[in-house]
Amino acid sequence: MSDPVSFGPDLAEVFGPSQSDGGPDLVQLLTPEGERVHHPEFDHDFSAEELRGLYRDMVLTRRIDVEATALQRHGELGIWAQLLGQEAAQIGAGRALRPQDYVFPTYREHGVAYCKGVDPLRLLGLFRGVDQGGWDPNENNFGLYTIVIGAQTLHATGYAMGMQRDGVVGTGDPDRDSAVIAHFGDGASSQGDVNEAFIFAASYNAPVVFFCQNNQWAISEPIERQTRIPLYQRALGFGFPGIRVDGNDVLATYAVTKAALQRAREGNGPSFVEAYTYRMGAHTTTDDPTRYRLNDELEHWKLKDPIERLKVYLRRNGLVDQQFFDDLDAEAKELGHHLREGCKALPDPKPMDQFGYVFSEMTEEIAAQRDEFAAYLASFEGSH
């Protein structure tokens, strides 16, 4: 028997040992226990107002998710993609954006949509089955929800290349310089489109931040099925930096994303942010996680809840009083009411509505099919 062939470096030596709980490179500014810690590279001097704002955003985002989940249970939505547990990752990333920055979401970025000023009610149309998205992407600089995971990362890169051609990158004017953020998940990291987006963005030095919410599960498949090395370390192979941040820490996510966006706006190219988090709910309301993961794991992550740790910090440091919580509770209730009543009032599209919009102007072919169908429907009028 000969010795095994030696071939290149040892991966464990290059990438380090197994990294459960995020590993040593995890950027964190607020521990699960609510203790403020500092980081030499990524930090931000948060004012009390900012901290209360981030807390409020996360609470309201969770409320959107809880209400939508309940609406699905009541039969008002066909399906809902829950974000439970990912509030910090989304609010941290969403609040780091400037108005001129553009977001390309998956179908789970309800918190980012909220940060961009998209009425959460608009998000429900897709899941209720009354439209396919339907908002104007250019109104809030928030692209349409994308269900083919990974496709939007290329749209983001192309959009960023457009920004370069418009001269809104690296001018030094903070109101002008712009960047794009592309959201995707750990599952999508295996998609060809995501890897092609990395290559295009690196090749053209495009101002795009690839923001991966690694929630550990792609429906039933654990992260180990997608990668043998920590995802953030993949970025270096594509020629740009990758940072792993505690995605349940809204302060760290905000600070890291802000730096990544600023780097892009300044013309220094793409970067990769891996927000290390956990999908506390199901993949969607049709999924049953008890078939493939242990409850112990969920209980472990509940201790790292993104909202609880900031609540502890705010309370311990006397930055909030009972009135703050009462007001927020009332605001959340109002939001819930808005979603419940608004959802039920969303009008069903009419049978003839299916003929609209596929082209800038209706073709004669489609007009003929529409007219034929209208005549067919009309033939039933007066009959029982």
Added chain:
Amino acid sequence: MTNQKITLAKGLNMGLRKAMEADDKVLLMGEDVGKLGGVFRITDGLQKDFGEDRVIDSPLAESGIVGTAVGMALRGYRPVIEIQFDGFVYPAYDQIVCQVAKYTYRSQGKVKMPIVIRIPFGGGIGAVEHHSESPEAQFAHTPGLKVVACSNPVDGYWMIQQAIAHDDPVVFLEPKRQYHADKAELDESATPEPLFTSRVVRPGSDATVLAYGPTVKTALKAAEAAESEGRNLEVIDLRTLSPLDMKPVYDSVRRTGRCVVTHEAHVNLGMGAEVAARVTEECFYSLEAPVLRVGAFDMPYPPSRIEEEYLPDLDRVLDAVDRTFGY
């Protein structure tokens, strides 16, 4: 201005240049389209004159090319992308079918996708596999895409400009075997016909032959040969495959009573099947014979030494015409 004699490659090149001069939002992107001018030289000289920001050499990833074009279109650009060969479009199929074709619909008309996807298509150049395919039906079958095919230098010049100026995504098929073949006289001061129209390219009275792209030339040659045998064929260049412009076809078939449709693509579920169905619906009482299709066999593209036995040619078109007289 004196009219010049140009090839299809030259016509497309001149048309692209015109479109870029007319609108600075027009960008070209693809593999080798820059310094090299494309493997067929369609973009020759354009990067030199318009710069690397507007004529973009892309990484070798077709989905990446189409996907980034979607983002550019959202930003207000009009990307014109080159897929190097027909058989290389499939890695981009998802982006074309799920993203390009649907973005306008999904946004309820709030955003446009003015993207032109240029694809050199068809065979006859003695190439290795994946370089001779005719995927048009796969795109014509997709709601949200428009599909056109040019067949000659003058159409190439006008149609590429019209496609670029159009607000919907257009799959633009170029018969690669014609790129450097025949020359035609271009009158740049002429007024072109609208993009989404078919056209009678040879009037006749005995039977109608429908073709597009590379088979237009085949059909015209067949008509010449038939004439020497005393049979007068009308040839229509369909030009637009989605939407189809069927009125000139119906008018013709109502006169001739016979219809043959030919394309290089496979017959099964090809454009000819759709055309035959429509002609049968609209011209049922005028037809003297079933609509016959002449295309490639339902086999993968063969080794190039026998490609001429696989593709429709003059004799197979005439054979089909003969058969329509046998009913």
